Amino acid sequence: MSNRLEKSPLHNSPSDTEEINQFIATLEDALNNHDADAYNHYFTNDISWGSPNGVLLQGLEPLHTVHKNFLEGSLRNSTFRYTIHNVKRLTPDTAYAHVQLVRTNANAEVESDELCLYVLIRKQEAWWVCAGHNTRVQLPHNAGQAAPKN
Structure with a gap:
């Protein structure tokens, strides 16, 4: 197909993505410390x-306010766990990551399960989140129940 973009090799060896994996771990640590400043530190303005x-939400200021209110308020006793599903470097300075974010309460009960897409750019010798989208993962309405008989 002539209108397709030419395929170029992606930068996806383990050494190419390890730095991003560490970056995601840093985000997880900030969440578990309930520290919105640290969590949002590498989010672009x-x-x-x-x-x-x-x-x-557009811009860091409104997003930071939301994260701060949640982490210091209703989520202050929550624990967060990221599972990295996919990291792709599109160029040396751009990448995306699909991660699952599971939040549990003080009783270790799952409160939220989300699939997140983070778009990352590399600047000032660090990775930055320039866009993100979290989608809540929900079990089917009748999960665990027997299928109805016709």
Whole structure:
């Protein structure tokens, strides 16, 4: 097909993605410390963020306010765990990551399970999140129940 972009090799050896894996671990640590400043430290000022509730936030300031209110408020006793599903470096300075974020309460009960897409850029010798979208993962309405008989 002549209108397709030419395939170029992606930068996806383990050494190419290890730095991003460490970056995701840093985000997880910040969440578990309930530290919005550390969590948002490497979010760009012009970040675009889709929340699991369907809200689109533009810019770091409104996003930081939301994260700070949650982490210091209703989520202060929560624990967060990231599982990295996929990391792709598109160029040496751009990448994306699909991660699963599971949040549990003080009783170790799952409160939220989200699939997140983070768009990353490399600048000032560090990775930065320039866009993100979290989608809540929900079990089917009747999970665990027998299928109805016809």
